Amino acid sequence: MITFSELNLNPKVLKAVQEAGYETPTPIQADAIPSALEGRDVLGIAQTGTGKTAGFTLPMLSLLARGRARARMPRSLVLCPTRELAAQVAESFDTYSKYLKLTKALLIGGVSFKEQDKLIDKGVDVLIATPGRLLDHFERGKLLLTGVQIMVVDEADRMLDMGFIPDIERIFSLTPFTRQTLFFSATMAPEIERITNTFLQSPVRVEVARQATASETIDQHVVMIKPSRRERADTEKRDTLRAILDAEGEACTNAIIFCNRKIDVDVVAKSLGKYGYDAAPIHGDLEQSQRTRTLDGFRAGELRFLVASDVAARGLDVPAVSHVINYDVPGHPEDYVHRIGRTGRAGRAGKAITICNPRDEKALAAVEALIQRPIPRLADPTAPRPAQDELDAAQADDRDTAKPERSGSTGRSRGISRSRGGSRRKTEAAPDTAPAPEASVTEATPAPTAGTSPAEEHTPAPRQDTPPAEHKERRTRSGDRGGDSGARVVGMGDHLPGFIALSLDERRTG
Template sequence: MTTFSDLNLDPKVLKAIEATGYTTPTPIQEGAIKPALEGRDVLGIAQTGTGKTAAFTLPMISRLGKGRARARMPRSLVLAPTRELAAQVAENFELYAKGSRLKKALLIGGVSFKEQDQLIDRGVDVLIATPGRLIDHFERGKLLLTGVEIMVVDEADRMLDMGFIPDIERIFEMTPFTRQTLFFSATMAPEIERITNTFLSNPVKIEVERQNTTSQTITQVLVEHRPKNKHYAAKDKREILRSIIARDAEDCRNAIIFCNRKTEVDVVAKSMKKHGLNAEPIHGDLDQSQRTRTLDAFRDGSLRFLVASDVAARGLDIPNVSHVFNFDVPSHAEDYVHRIGRTGRAGRTGTAYTLYTPSDEKYLDAIERLIGHSIPRGDNPWTAPAGDAAEEEEAPKRTRSRSRSRAKPSEEAAEETAPDAAQPDAAQDAAADEARDRDLAAKARKPAEEAPARAEEPDTAERSGRGTRSRGGRGRDQGERGSRVVGLGDHVPSFIEMSFEERMAESA
């Protein structure tokens, strides 16, 4: 059996490893540390939770033991896709670099540029950064990458998913071509393979397990639910989630609940807290300080449930997570592997539940093709109450009531408050229509010979006639009957002078 002492690591590093309690390297560590110490490029492919961080941190500390950092020119660079993963790498560096004089700097968003600039100005041996913040410092003229001896790209496939590949290529071009490159990924997409062929020189490839496999220590369960109405699917899944937690209360010490959308993360966390469960959300829209507090609380056990987007699916090293819940089936099959990899770590066992509805069928098919087997089906502990059917029938009725023709605010209020008996019936409507037609016909009768006389009437008479119009603008009242048709002058067409009854008789 291989031990860390067999890997030619620096004695100070071995002492730090011994203090952590580890004695035997994982397969990815055993395969990557030796060639990394020799200065060769390394391409490591292993699923999450297999110890990739220590696989590049330990040889990096051993190689950087000799030498001195210069201002604004880091000696090594570690790129991580998320702030949480970058912070975790920084924690591992501090853990294994005890006894050495190596300095580090962490460049992530949500932290003051001024504080980070001060660290860089003093000179750092290890620079740990997310791509966006690193480029920001470079463009501001605060950072030079020409002194980088070792460059590490961690979770490269996640970089691809988040759209960082153009930034990674640009950063590679900023560093010297003589650098040593350590490239780690859980999956090997074609785009990742293209980058490794371009920027790695004759790398040693270590593939611990078949790509896209899940750990054997994780019990996977698919819970299927067929909602009566798709609009109630999310609400039903929240009920199912709470039912599973209540059923597995003895075994479910803590859990990460993954959602596809940030808005869903907030809704699920709020719902769980409403029902007395100790839960908090974490996603990319939250302040870095809040995200840090939430993660620290989850690590120390004061927070039981972490509701997360995929920002937390990679690199969070929390060994004691007992359960993972996929509240939403991930739209990218690879994310399923990384999500459930948050449990069953370091040889421990874990359980991963996935809540499935018929609309997720294509995503589930992609996941099962990726992992090479179907996910075992489990029991649904929640049954929809009978009252849900009545709610579904009422919903469209409320929708139809809002689609009526526009009415004045006063009329709408009257319709909402008045009983149905107060509405005019069909006979009243017909009588009102007939009276309105007679009124219009009477107004239309204007003898042509009266037109000149009307033109000579005083202007005050016309003003008084106009003044008696109804407020609704529906026509003239009795005082205006017989007034000239505005716009036609003295020559009024004869058909306008005909009454409604006469026109109907002619048409018959």
């Protein structure tokens, strides 16, 4: 296995690396550093958290160890998409250049121009900047880029894909054509790669892992939620977030919670604080001093939950982040890789949980297509448990069965109850219940007429005098009253008294 001592780094740089506790380079460092030391252009692609920053910092310091910067003409330039990433790169230069007499300047927004002008006027070997602030200094006549020997674009896909293309093209046009250019990123879409070909000359492509892949040490999950009502969607989503944090318990030592919108960052942070969670927001609309304090507190372990926009998704290095929670599914699938890359860094184990509602399912499908694997689903911790639902339903049925039924005209219980599903069922009679006595009804018969035999005197009237439909209706009602549709019914049932069948004249003569 290769070590840093075999990479031909400057001895003073190597000493600083060893004191920082590093002996073995990561794959991206082992492949990119030799090519960069040879002065070649490099296009480096590797998973987030694999040490890309050191992959360009160490060779830059070794190449800049000789020489001296002139006023307002930096010797090297590092472009970063966010202030936080730029500040982090500046810290890496401080760590590895402790034994070199090199100067640096950090040009980011939210800081006074006056202090930055003083550093540039003295001359800097390494200039680390965001594109907007760099062009501001140039347009004010405080900076010249004609002395740049090495130029680095960190998080290249983000720089080129999120509206920075015009600024990047202008900055490149202000630097010498003979410069050395290094591009590093975790993702590199084909259309973005075509743009980089205009900035790099015969680059060495260093790709140590498949593009847009997350570290295998990150345990990824998705919680699918479905709001009960549209107006309660946001409230129930925040309930789910708190339930997830509670379910993780002590295993969640700290977490970064990512939101798509800045306004949601503030709302979620305020909501967590209201319920007693140690949380603070960070996004681009906050003052730089506040952003710095919040980030420093999170790194120092003084803040447990950092609610952030994608300003913290790129290159932010906090080694001990145990969890990443995606409060929203990112709109760009590549951002998912960068977000979850804030955990599981440097071989550590990490966990990433994404909350997805129905309207985000298409974005989730795009993420799974990018990483080429399905993300396991977790049950919604706020959803009722099915076992409890069944128990509650059974108890409700028992209560319904125990309720007394209203008695009918015959004084007997119907013996029928209605279940929750709407079906009717017969209940068993109690063993000590005596059967009701059968009613005795005496039929009224007309007086015998002349010429009528005794057998004919007791023969009931023909049934065809009553329509069949009426017979059917009476049978149905009779079965309902008796509780047993098969029992024989006397009286006004199927046996019609004879006098009813007689005509009015016959009744008068009789």
